[in-house]
Amino acid sequence: MSLTLYNTLTRHKETFEPIEPGKVRMYCCGVTVYDYCHLGHARSYIAWDVVCRYLRWRGYQVHYVQNFTDIDDKILKRARTEGSTMEAVSEKYIAAYFEDMDRLNVLKADEYPRATHTLNGIKRLIHELEQKGVAYAADGDVYYAVRKFPNYGKLSGRKLDDMEAGASGRVENPEEAKKKDPFDFALWKGAKPDEPAWESPWGSGRPGWHIECSAMVREQLGEEIDIHVGGADLVFPHHENEIAQSEAVTGKSLSRYWLHNGMVNVDGEKMSKSLGNFTTIRQLLDEPLEILGGDRFHPMALRLFVLQAQYRKPIDFTGEAIAAAQNSWHTLTEGLLFGFEYGQSLGWSDVADTSFGDPTCMRIPESSEAVRRFQSAMDDDFNSPGGLAVLFELAKELRRAGNLITHQGQADRSAEDLRQDWQILVCLAQVLGLEAKPEPTTTQSEGKNNDTAIEEIIQARQAARKAKNFAESDRLRDLLAAQGIALIDQPDGTTRWHRG
């Protein structure tokens, strides 16, 4: 079976074949660090995290690079309003980015290059573009001449002439006046007063936005990479421009596959900074929510919410969706914690090991139906909803078995079967970055002391039931329920109980 993925470049699903067998070079356009990340960012980076995890699970050696844009007008604006510096603003939001992504269990990329650390590469690239005759200097700025690059538009599928005809409401400003063509874009911007600037052959200034990615890809991964990813809103002009910059210099294809994630919508409209309809990740996770009865939204539930849609489709962010995801996560959690909850009573031999429950130490049968179905879904352009269906089936079956153990004393399947299902669930969930940690167990001693008292109450209740004094019986049930003790009357007349 082979992995297929939808390539924006060709608008088709294609079989994945890396340039170098077994190895994947992957680049992701990261954030411009001038504010906290919102759900759109969360969606994007969770999606690519899963792509990365899945490729590794499939045996590829992945080199994953994601940048930070730390030179930008919006950062400067922020610095001004905060009486701070561009550097300080960047550092603050880079740290915040990592905090947020850690909570969402997004793995670290291998490298995080920054524009401010890539100035030499950027200047070298601009110089080479000038030599190739596709860039021109204009009064301190340097622009890319899009008409000089015959393939311009190949990614986004647009033609310059068509766009020009329909371009609406283009505001005239001094920068526009310097351009030979309205679609030319800045590679280098001449310094303005009170702005950070770097020396260059074209005078003091700073790089344009698109050029940094071309330079960083080249520095970190080389002239040709396997997969380039980012939000669908980056297709044009950002990725189109990246292709123009890189390919004009190298003459090689920048990336074999271009993957783009769908947008997060609110009330059917794209969530974005400019529309002001965004919710930040930390806002969503930190605030008690009415729709959840005052509970907080679990970070893994957010992850689940994202993965319940295929990465290319838009997702609608609604209260109902939050509640559904939270409930779904609860179901999945019960399955994921099964081993911790019941492994001991099932007589599993390794429950006391420190590595117990660690998916990296588990061996699961690749030929099993569940693994096969999971892989076949994910092989189809990372169809995570299909993969999740497998996880839910396993989780629900384990929950059923767990309930039987709690309520009837034993499950109807062998300890070995259950062990295997649990391990498959934990491992596959890990591929999607979904993890449940067991709660720290309530102190054993505290529990033990109460046990005899509880038993006595149960005895009293038994007596009441025998005497058909159900009012008293129910009173005692409620009494214990108030302490978190649940009673289960068995068909044979005995009563089991458990906490929680």
Add this chain to the structure above:
RNA sequence: GGCGGCAUGGCCAAGUGGUAAGGCAGGGGCCUGCAAAGCCCUUAUCCCCAGUUCGAAUCUGGGUGCCGCCUCCA
């Protein structure tokens, strides 16, 4: 106006030629003094029209609706 994408049950979402996965949310029943758990049953001719085919949610043509990009944007 140009380019692209999407349209499956109350909500979300798989399924790309053989008579509709999964999740969430509901309903009914069995069992139980009550309860818990378990078990059983239960909600779709897949936007509309026409066509291809023995057979289509799945292919073709047309229509309608929604969304994204064309300006910073994940």
